[in-house]
Amino acid sequence: MLLAIDCGNTNTVFSIWDGDRFLCTLRTSTHHSRTADAYFTWFSTLINHYGIKPDIEDVVVSSTVPRVVWNLRVFADRFFGCRPLVVGKPDCLLPTPPRVDQGAVPGPDRLANAVAAFERYGGDCMVVDFGTATNIDVVAHDGAYIGGVIAPGVNLSLEALHQGAAALPHVDVTQPDKVIGTNTVDCIQSGIFWGYVGLVQGLVQKVKDEYGLPMKVIGTGGLAPLFEQGAHLYDEIDHDLTMHGLVSIYEYNKEQGNI
Ligand SMILES: Nc1ncnc2c1ncn2[C@@H]1O[C@H](COP(=O)(O)OP(=O)(O)O)[C@@H](O)[C@H]1O
Numbered sequence: 001m002l003l004a005i006d007c008g009n010t011n012t013v014f015s016i017w018d019g020d021r022f023l024c025t026l027r028t029s030t031h032h033s034r035t036a037d038a039y040f041t042w043f044s045t046l047i048n049h050y051g052i053k054p055d056i057e058d059v060v061v062s063s064t065v066p067r068v069v070w071n072l073r074v075f076a077d078r079f080f081g082c083r084p085l086v087v088g089k090p091d092c093l094l095p096t097p098p099r100v101d102q103g104a105v106p107g108p109d110r111l112a113n114a115v116a117a118f119e120r121y122g123g124d125c126m127v128v129d130f131g132t133a134t135n136i137d138v139v140a141h142d143g144a145y146i147g148g149v150i151a152p153g154v155n156l157s158l159e160a161l162h163q164g165a166a167a168l169p170h171v172d173v174t175q176p177d178k179v180i181g182t183n184t185v186d187c188i189q190s191g192i193f194w195g196y197v198g199l200v201q202g203l204v205q206k207v208k209d210e211y212g213l214p215m216k217v218i219g220t221g222g223l224a225p226l227f228e229q230g231a232h233l234y235d236e237i238d239h240d241l242t243m244h245g246l247v248s249i250y251e252y253n254k255e256q257g258n259i
């Protein structure tokens with residue numbers, strides 16, 4: 001079985017792939033100081049809780065936080081006796097290389113999103129990923145990642161508002177009933193919720209205009225479903241898009257005899 005690890009700036013997600021489907025998905029916060037032993041303690045407690053007895057032979061990792069990769073390598077080596085495939089490293093092959101500026105280093109989550117989007121929905125599409133950052137990843141006709149957009153994430157914006165304005169509290173993101181808030185919390189919720197709806201709608205349209213061909217829009221990331229309530233932002237929502245991309249990249253490397 002394959003253990004796929006998607007480490008974002010906020011959360012790290014572990015999913016076990018049995019060759020056909022994901023057996024379970026476990027989520028923890030991202031900390032570069034978490035040791036291999038700490039990962040295993042957490043991981044084994046949860047899989048015991050779910051009654052899963054996985055036989056993990058391989059590990060694939062995407063990490064937007066470079067410093068966590070070391071401990072994840074030790075984790076894979078110590079507990080599963082394998083060398084993880086790390087997306088974005090020179091020894092990890094991609095079905096179609098990205099077409100970006102020379103020396104540019106796209107996030108491995110974006111590369112995985114592009115692979116999965118191409119495989120599941122076809123080329124000429126874009127992924128809107130609501131993570132720590134809100135990013136758009138553009139996928140060409142042949143599945144190549146060709147760039148996109150990076151904007152501050154919803155929770156980062158909320159946090160910045162709270163940090164920078166003494167009278168503004170921290171609020172949770174929800175869809176407010178009205179746009180014109182009549183108290184501070186409603187005003188902030190409106191600004192964040194309808195502001196991000198507008199940001200995504202505007203960026204999606206501008207990407208389509210510049211790309212010049214019809215494009216499918218796929219939403220993913222923790223907050224994607226929340227924003228879908230407010231407006232029709234995407235053609236598809238795919239919660240496990242990045243994970244599917246990791247599995248596909250692993251399988252491609254296996255087919256090519258690279259692992
Ligand atoms: N269901 C949810 N409701 C509210 N906030 C959420 C939910 N799921 C995720 N988040 C928040 O959304 C942000 C992005 O989450 P995630 O997609 O896990 O980010 P990343 O991949 O960058 O680590 C985080 O700040 C997280 O706390």
Ligand SMILES: CC(C)(COP(=O)(O)O)[C@@H](O)C(=O)NCCC(=O)O
Nearest residue numbers: 008009064105106107131132133135
């Ligand atoms: C854009 C990102 C910050 C998104 O990370 P996330 O929100 O999933 O933690 C990440 O993909 C990243 O650090 N990218 C490197 C720069 C680039 O993609 O061009």
Ligand SMILES: [K+]
Nearest residue numbers: 129131132133
């Ligand atoms: K993201």
